[in-house]
Amino acid sequence: MCIECDPGTIMKGVAWLRVDTQTILTIQSHVITKNHRIGVTHSEQKTWYLHIKEVKESDKGWYMCQINTDPMKSQVGYLDVVVSPDILDTRTSPDLIVDEGSNVSLHCSARGSPEPLITWKREDGQLIPQGLDNYVASANGPVLNISRVKREHMGPYLCIASNGVPPSISKRIMLVVQFPPTIWIEYQLVGAYDGQEVILECQCEAFPKSINYWTRDRGEIISHSK
Incomplete structure (x- = not known):
């Protein structure tokens, strides 16, 4: 120079x-x-x-x-010296594990000259929740707030810092949402004749993964070997 x-x-x-x-x-x-x-x-x-x-x-x-x-x-x-962005790990959120229904704030801090712009996106391309029933492809700002987080909000989020000086830089933050088991049964009543093999199906969703088992009406646990 x-x-x-x-x-x-x-x-x-x-x-x-x-x-x-x-x-x-x-x-x-x-x-x-x-x-x-x-x-x-x-x-x-x-x-x-x-x-x-x-x-x-x-x-x-x-x-x-x-x-x-x-x-x-x-x-x-x-x-005037321009500097490409650099994300500050000590001031940026790590991977988070939260309960469903809680409020979540993801923080991202970057330095550079000019001051970098922070953009949030979901790595899987899904929309980002912003407010009540409002979803956007991307959000700007150092803090991403998600109110009453749902299980479908779980996944990797990208914090992208850019200021017009290449290269832009990003950090991946994994948001894990814990929720209790939910079960649903497609057929509540299954009929069969004597000696016929039947399959009873129960759908379950939970995180962490639930322990599933079948019982009879008297509470007896049915072994998988039977």
Whole structure:
């Protein structure tokens, strides 16, 4: 990266300074600062260039080209450093296990320059619940709130951070919803003649997975071997 200063005439005593810290970086062709990334060149002493290698975010700020005349002349320029997004794991939600019907808040924090925009999506492409009976393909903001979470909301959610500086970055957050067993029977009454083999079917849904067994009307547990 190079910052240009044009004094407009041949003269001595051209210096570069970091304005916010009042640090002298170069004087004429000599580098004063101990920062090995700083360099200076000139074109016939008419145009002076401040070079910064391997630019970092900390290099952002105002720089001054100062000309030692009477009176002293100076020019200032601002260096803006753009940085691609980085998600902060310590301030971002881990995988969550919650009970059905509870309220859930997923947090995602990212840094970068400009400040990243946070977008939420479901990895499986399903819609995201937002408010009462409202579903959206994506949601924006550092916090995703889900009220009265349901079992169908279970799955992986993606927190995506982008600020126009590639690449965008994402983190996968798994939302696990626990709920008690629910059973339903398609045929409540099954008829059969003596000696016929019958199949009784019972559908069950639960998380974690339930332990299922059959009993007779007197409470006797039926072994699977029978």
